[in-house]
Amino acid sequence: MTFTINSPNSVKSLNLDNIRSQIKALQPELVTWRRRIHQKPELGFQEEITADFIAEKLREWSIPHQTGIAKTGIVAMIEGAKPGKVRAIRADMDALPIQEANEVPYRSQHDGKMHACGHDGHTAIALGTAYYLSQHKEELHGTVKIIFQPAEEGPGGAKPMIEEGVLENPNVEQIFGLHVWNNLPLGTVGVRSGALMAAVECFRCKIMGRGGHGAMPDQTIDSIVVASQIVNALQTIVARNINPIDSAVVTVGEFHAGTALNIIADSAFLSGTVRYFNPNLESVIQQRLESIISGICESHGARYDLDYWQLYPATINDPKMAELVRSVATEVVETPMGVVPECQTMGGEDMSFFLQKVPGCYFFLGSANPDKGLAYPHHHPRFDFDESVLAMGVEIFVRCIEASGKINN
Numbered sequence: 001m002t003f004t005i006n007s008p009n010s011v012k013s014l015n016l017d018n019i020r021s022q023i024k025a026l027q028p029e030l031v032t033w034r035r036r037i038h039q040k041p042e043l044g045f046q047e048e049i050t051a052d053f054i055a056e057k058l059r060e061w062s063i064p065h066q067t068g069i070a071k072t073g074i075v076a077m078i079e080g081a082k083p084g085k086v087r088a089i090r091a092d093m094d095a096l097p098i099q100e101a102n103e104v105p106y107r108s109q110h111d112g113k114m115h116a117c118g119h120d121g122h123t124a125i126a127l128g129t130a131y132y133l134s135q136h137k138e139e140l141h142g143t144v145k146i147i148f149q150p151a152e153e154g155p156g157g158a159k160p161m162i163e164e165g166v167l168e169n170p171n172v173e174q175i176f177g178l179h180v181w182n183n184l185p186l187g188t189v190g191v192r193s194g195a196l197m198a199a200v201e202c203f204r205c206k207i208m209g210r211g212g213h214g215a216m217p218d219q220t221i222d223s224i225v226v227a228s229q230i231v232n233a234l235q236t237i238v239a240r241n242i243n244p245i246d247s248a249v250v251t252v253g254e255f256h257a258g259t260a261l262n263i264i265a266d267s268a269f270l271s272g273t274v275r276y277f278n279p280n281l282e283s284v285i286q287q288r289l290e291s292i293i294s295g296i297c298e299s300h301g302a303r304y305d306l307d308y309w310q311l312y313p314a315t316i317n318d319p320k321m322a323e324l325v326r327s328v329a330t331e332v333v334e335t336p337m338g339v340v341p342e343c344q345t346m347g348g349e350d351m352s353f354f355l356q357k358v359p360g361c362y363f364f365l366g367s368a369n370p371d372k373g374l375a376y377p378h379h380h381p382r383f384d385f386d387e388s389v390l391a392m393g394v395e396i397f398v399r400c401i402e403a404s405g406k407i408n409n
């Protein structure tokens, strides 16, 4: 693979007018990289082929980098010739346990695994950004770290990467990240200051009653009746305990119980997820959930085992960083729809851990194109996105880096 844009007479300047044409020239390369990654999807903490591909490219471009951070993570570092801030760009690189149903030449070659969330695109965009910045070091203010992160889909690679020091040496002052987003059409960017994505908490609960004959309920404690009351009562947390101005979700996703129509089930199993934006709700929902479960169980003489854990905190953007992304995106997307204000989703993201440590902005890059059949939702076996977002993503990142580098900005 050779680059044509790095010719001796290419204009090595971060001048805004030149950025677009140079990045547009990268588009065929971006598509090639994205498709190559798409064909070899790997699950969280197993991204070895992907990491090898990234490292090979970084070596080819003489970009210093460190591999093996949090197992498969990589950090590349581009030092500008001019003084300035240390910024980071974060891309996740894991796939999902889904069998791809798309009949495209670049379809997944790994059975039962698929890039169904677009992280292949994120990796390609981050590679393109690294390449572009490495070719323009003379004009670059400060330092840019490009973080390639494993396991965003769970159990989470951001936290272990932070624990292994990716935000230190030198200390990262600002961070940017994006998600290609089929909930928005191509040519739009979704961004907001404050909470963009929700906190994610999870629970598993076993309710233990006393089984028996279906015709003699008086001799039993019916775990199905107890668990059903719990499922219903949990809905009152959002309806009656949370300020209606705040948003929250309590979803019971699993309910397993019983073995036969004439047997009262000895135990029942529930699991679910809790979502919210306001960090003040951190223990509120958990406490209400446990007290509802314990109260209902007690009133029926049943017992319970509850596991409750916090997966990711809410993804909260710094207002200044969000404003920066908003103004850059407005120039880049150039469509009537443009920047979607107050974009928010109850989905979660472990970019949140980075944003807890340094001010930054995470945003959505609209990638759906229904005319081309590219509008399936994320995590669907037919998910795919319009690849013209790749150059758009690189351009937004590069312009954000350009606009944020000088010390007094």
Ligand SMILES: [Zn+2]
Binding pocket: 116, 117, 153, 378, 379
């Ligand atoms: Zn996903």
Ligand SMILES: [Zn+2]
Binding pocket: 117, 118, 119, 152, 179
């Ligand atoms: Zn994702």
